[in-house]
Amino acid sequence: MSIRIAPPSANGAAEAAARFATTAPADVHYAVVDTPVGRVVAARTERGLARLAYEDFNGGTDRIVEQLADRISPRILKGEAKLDDVRRELDEYFSGARTAFDLPLDFSYVKGAFGRRILEACSTIPFGEVSTYGAMAVQAGSARAVRAAGNALGANPIPIVVPCHRVLRAGGGFGGYTGGIERKKTLLALEGVLR
């Protein structure tokens, strides 16, 4: 007599994987967050928020996650609860209840010291105010590096929280935005800069 030897059913595998993802000590945790300006992928390390990527402008969640794996650590897991404070502060910001974020930040996604200095300079622009690419370059210690400042802000890995939407051209032009110019206008309108 022959024996039929089939693998056990995979029932329970998805739940086991979910249990693992919520308890395992990953280097990076991420979650997809809905905002009034679209879906963003938020990622944090133990140091702080490292990425807030507009899903549509970055090739989708899978691509964003693979880039985090390459740039920060491959030990990355989905962890909805680990991003609860980020979700809450974003909700408060978009509902008008919050004008400054209290989230610790991790700039390890950024390559180069100049890029980090530009993002740190940008972080000091208050809610409802605007600055220029030139002013950012000066604040980062290289007055002539206006174009490099623009590039660094265009590559801002944590938009909204690091408010690169508050940086405009010296002549008053909008400049670019990592999530598209319409989003920049929406954020400036939310902050009362645009009417």
Place this chain on the structure above:
Amino acid sequence: MIAFQRFLDEQRDVVWRFSVASVGRQEADDVFQETFLAAMSAYPRLRAGSNLQAWVLTIAHRKALDHFRARKRRPDLPGDVPEQAIHDDAPADDELWAQVRELPAKQRAAITLRYAADLDYASIGKALGTSADAARRSAHEGLKKLRQEATA
């Protein structure tokens, strides 16, 4: 190196099937969690281009072996003899795997890696520290024994 979440998504079913077959549904989660914890710890040192499925199953095989040994040392715990493993609500296939667990270690491991986890004999040989041919022989001997029991 692919993100660990994707690795988990891609390998979870095969590791789960292997865990259920190796130690039964009751304790499968322990083997599953220990396997992926160990995998995550070693993950950054893994060579690019490695066969991820063979790698994670080699880890799972060791974790299952640990469980087997721990259980042998605690004879007071309910054993995994077929009479007790057969529950009315358990899938029919689980009964056969309970019989596989009664086989000698090499036969048990070879059959489980081959038929629960769908690993090829070359990879099974590596996981067991033996040759592909030896792994194939172990599986065939085990199958023969199961057949004899079925007709006995």
